Amino acid sequence: MAMWIQAQQLQGEALHQMQALYGQHFPIEVRHYLAQWIESQLWDSLELDNPAEEAKAKRLLESLVSELQKKAQLQGGEDGFLLKIKLGHYATQLKSTYDRCPLELVRCIKHILQSEQRLVQEATNASDGGQAMDSLSQRHQQINQAFEELRVSTQDTESELRKLQHSQEYFIIQYQENLRIQAQLSSLSSLPPAERSQRETSLQSKRATVEAWLTREATTLQKHRLDLSEQHQKTLSVLRKQQTLILDEELIQWKRRQQLAGNGGPHEGGLDVLQSWCEKLADLIWQNRQQIRRCEHLTQQLPLPGPMEELLSKLNADITDIISALVTSTFIIEKQPPQVLKTQIKFAATVRLLVGGKLNVHMNPPQVKAVIVSEQQAKALLKNESTHSESSGEILNNNCVMEYHQATGTLSAHFRNMSLKRIKRSDRRGAESVTEEKFTVLFESQFSVGGNELVFHVKTLSLPVVVIVHGSQDNNATATVLWDNAFAEPGRVPFVVPDKVLWPQLCDALDMKYKAEMHSGRGLSEDNLVFLAQKAFSSGSNNPEDYRSMTISWAQFNRESLPGRNFTFWQWFDGVVELMKKHLKPHWNDGAILGFVNKQQAQDLLLSKPNGTFLLRFSDSEIGGITIAWVAENPNKRLVWNLLPYTTKDFSIRSLADRISDLNHLLFLYPDRPKDEVFAKYYTPPLSKAVDGYVKPQIKQVNPEPSGAASTFMDQTSSPSFSHPSSCVYPSMTDTMLDPDGDFDLEDTMDVARHVEELLRRPMDVLCLSLPLTLSLSRSLSLSL
Template identity: 85%
Template sequence: MAVWIQAQQLQGDALHQMQSLYGQHFPIEVRHYLAQWIEGQLWDSVELENPQDELKAKRLLDSLVQELQRKAEHQVGEDGFLLKIKLGHYASQLKSTYDRCPLELVRCIKHILHSEQRLVQEAVGSGGGGGTMDSLSQRHQQINQTFEELRVSTQETENELRKLQHNQEYFIIQYQENLRIQAQLSSLSAVPAEERTQRETSLQAKRATVEAWLTREANTLQKYRLDLAEKHQKTLGQLRKQQTLILDEELIQWKRRQQLAGNGGPTEGGLDVLQSWCEKLADLIWQNRQQIRRAEHLTQQLPLPGPMEELLTKLNSDITDIISALVTSTFIIEKQPPQVLKTQTKFAATVRLLVGGKLNVHMNPPQVKAVIVSEQQAKALLKNESTRNDSSGEILNNNCVMEYHRTTGTLSAHFRNMSLKRIKRSDRRGAESVTEEKFTVMFESQFSVGGNELVFHVKTLSLPVVVIVHGSQDNNATATVLWDNAFAEPGRVPFIVPDKVLWPQLCEALDMKYKAEMHSARGLCDDNLIFLAQKAFSSASINPEDYRNMTMSWAQFNRESLPGRNFTFWQWFDGVMELMKKHLKPHWNDGAILGFVNKQQAQDMLMSKPNGTFLLRFSDSEIGGITIAWVAENPNKRLVWNLMPYTTKDFSIRSLADRISDLNHLMFLYPDRPKDEVFSKYYTPPLSKAVDGYVKPQIKQVVPEYVYCHPSSGNPTYMDQAPSPSVAHPINFAIFPPIDPMMDADGEFDLEDTMDVARHVEELLRRPMANQWDALTCSIPIYLRELL
């Protein structure tokens, strides 16, 4: 009910927009009296395009009707009697309206709730909650004010046109009277002379009076026509200016927000507001066009000397250009196809005509076709050059009929099951890879307005898409898409983007993407960005302030490998996001993962902390890896130790929280938080008792109590973890008391620990080592070596 309470506090245009959501299809009284019930239902759980969810929708409809009937029954008193009748009527009305199409009811209510929430958010965001500011920005208020001025001027020209028509009709009557007088004068030759003279004098006087009036009235009519044409010119100028503001600024901004949403920016909103503006434009343009055509008809009925015919021809041409620009520009892609498009994989898209409900386009629903074209073909299309109707691939299920949804007033086509069967690539240039090649899905249609009076062929291009044939290409394709979405400029030639950008611009794009992947407001802080800059530019000696003026090229971003590595900067960063998204998102959002810290920084941070303090940082050497660094005491000095990095594969076996729980020597999360306080809510509950006589084994993580350095290599042999590089000499020491991990307190073998050591043996055998067997046997307890 909270949304409804806030919606009732809207003012001005926002309140008007909210009220316009309701009507006979869903009365506002139903929303008011069932506000709490309506907001408590799971409307979003119903998929409108899934016929199987019709049963869910039917249950919601029946429940709504029952709630209305129950509400009606509880009304008492004189006022309650009238409300009881009204609510009962609404219950019957909704039942009869939606009984055969319950999904339409869900569509209607979802549209209403989402629109109300948007209006409330806009009002709060602009300070409209206090009534001092409207829910729209000052600029939007100016647009609405201009619409009011256009409405008034259009009504004025309508009144002037009616007055002109009335005067012209009277003029024609008087002109016919003059012709009748002339006919009478011509017939006087058969009348006797005495009578003829008297009648002729009278008729000539009458004719002179009529002709004088006709002359004056002809001049007046011509002035009326010229004044009307001048007013139409002024109105058309205002319409063109308003349309430019809406299409070339507001709609372009919406498209830009839609593009940034592909990088994780805020989900684009305001399309319903844009549609309302475009529909108002369509109404006003069409009314003025009809007025101009009526003025042309009047001119043809009564030709008068002067430039009127040329003026009306010019006005008609101008108004046709304006409506053509409106219709072709408002054919948009509401839901973009995926920008990384894999062949042989189903994908969806939605196109929408923002003026479809006003020009009666839906009376003859147009068909939309989707084709995929290359960057070169897209350039030719924008230049109106012929592309010989070639496409760069074959899309299955690429035809769809636009449907009109009366409850929302939208005309759209939903492509639900498209699939790219094949792709035809162009010759690549230089170092360009297939994942840098851009295509676009073009949607085209043809429809008429005004009863086939005007026919339009419309096209619209999707955001750039990168076509892949295997999941391994997804990483590099995503880099191309991210760079294009972040740095494309409005009105560009397809699909030109700068080759170099300032580092802060790239930081903004990376932060946006990272927050979207984490579904969190916690993005990349300044320290994180400094770490990334040092990694991207392979330099830790540059002053952090200097990074603000440095530029990064596309090649540095995702074409050239980082020094000493076999992966690019983006591949490393994307690997981090993939790991976090799949397994570590809650821990990042809790602030438990520092992540963007190098090995030396970790050592400096931990050495001043008590033994057992640890932190989590991303691996420098492995894509999608995270390691635990902790400080511990050895017989000679304190050291910082680093476990071998965990990857997605490791966390699919055992979670990070459980692994940290297993390691008793990890006690405090940096700087000083007890680990159980941070991670206990993510621990896996203890195993249940035996079922059907079977005991389920449990995997546990351990760190070997001894680290042995092979004499021949002088380097430590790693088990699950690696000691810090600061350990340079062969040493043999115990980090913890030398208790045999295979024995319990009573000296008996522990089954779980035995299985754990066996698992470590198996993992060790899979790792590349100079002498696996020596490393293995020197790290296994004596009794297990004998068994082997």
């Protein structure tokens, strides 16, 4: 409701724009009386292009109608009678309008709320006065001021044009009068000489006066026309400058934000503001074009000596070029297709014409076609070397009619059920793999403006997409997309990206991706980035300055394996991201996971801490693995122990918090936080009473006692127990199962669920006898009944 209170304080043009948001599609009275309810709903959580969201939208519509009916019933007394009838009528009207298309109601309300927020923000910035405005506000103010100048100049030329038209009409009347006088003079020959002489003198005098006036007026008219042409030239110059600012700067920046959103950057906003600017441009351009055409018509009606025809012809060509550039540039992709595109999988996209509503394109709704083209085909299209759309694959359901949404004033086509049936790949260069090959989805359409006066064939290309046929290719395809989104330059030749970039540039891209996947502001710290630099460059330096001027190539990023490993830098990093996203996001956001720490660093951190202090770090040798390192007392010396890394498979069986809870020797999370203080809120509650006479068994993590370690810091057990696959402990390289980095190879791990089932089926004495045999496997599992 706070937004509505602020919206009611708007004044002048802002108030007029706010009022224009409402109408029969959504009455302003509904906004007023249900302000609190409307602003409390999660409208942004619904995806307008997802048909599966229709049920949620239907419930919102029903709730809106119900709230409106309740509000109507509460109206009483003489003053409330008419309001009661009106609100009841609106409830019925909204139900009838949106019952078959409830997502349109959501679209309408989202547009209203976003527009109100923008108007309130602009009014707030303007009222600050003395406070320094940020660059965005200054730029918007500059654009709005230019629009005001254009509006005034267009009104001035309209006024001058009307004066010119009136002057020309009077000139023609006087010209006709002159012709009439000449005709009268010609007819005098039939009159008697005395009468003819008298009338001839009078007519000659009158004709001389009229002709003198016509001569002067012709010069005035010609000057008036030239002055008007100069005014139009000035207006067109400002229009072109304004259009360049909006299309070549603001729209390009929006597209760049949209591209970075593919890497996890802030969701691109401001499209409605861009549309309002483009619509103002379209309106002003069209008004000036009509004025120029009327000038041409006046010139044809009354030809006068001078350069007017050439001037007007050039003005007409210039303004047609301006409107052509506007229309073709504002045919955009509002919702991009997925950049990693798997064959045979349904996907969606939305294209929008920002000036469609203003130019009444929807009166003859155009159809949009989508085809997938290769990088080479995209280059040919942009160079105008190809006049027809060749395809590199087959997309099903690739035709869609543009629809006009009156509530939001948008003209768009929603492709909801496209599917890539097949793809035709080109010859690859050098070491390039299929996951480095880029395609793009081309959207094209044709429509007319001004009753077929102007016909436009428009095309727009999606962001680069990488086509895969199996989920195992997703990791490398994502690397190609991330590199392209992060380092592509505006106006590039498709789809050229630098082969090398500065390390800090890649750090920004990785941090953006990481924060987006964690859904929090906690991204990668400088220490984390130093760790990643050490891994990428095989360096031991801990100084961030040593890496600022270093460059990393695409090959180092995701083509060449890390030294001593069978995976690339990106594959390791992406494995970490996937593990965190699926299982450990809350713990990262709580600050419980150090993560980017190597084995030696972990040892240095822990040896200065009390026994039982532990930390969580990512495995160096395992993709998507995380291990627990802790310090414990040994009869001879204190040692840092490490558990076999956990992976997604392990956490699908038992969560990290529960595993830490099971391990009694883990006492303090580094540096000194009691573990229950950090993890207790994530523990799984203990099992309640038996169900149907059965007690459900539990899987519980138990560590075997490391050789030579004091039993005081381990779980107290009378004999070794069958251990979980990920509960191996190691302080050094004594175990043959350790790899050179001290991490375990998980290829020989055993399926926990299968062993639990086998153990439960054995008699107790057999179970006890079998336990010592499990020591050689270093696995432990405790069964609680």
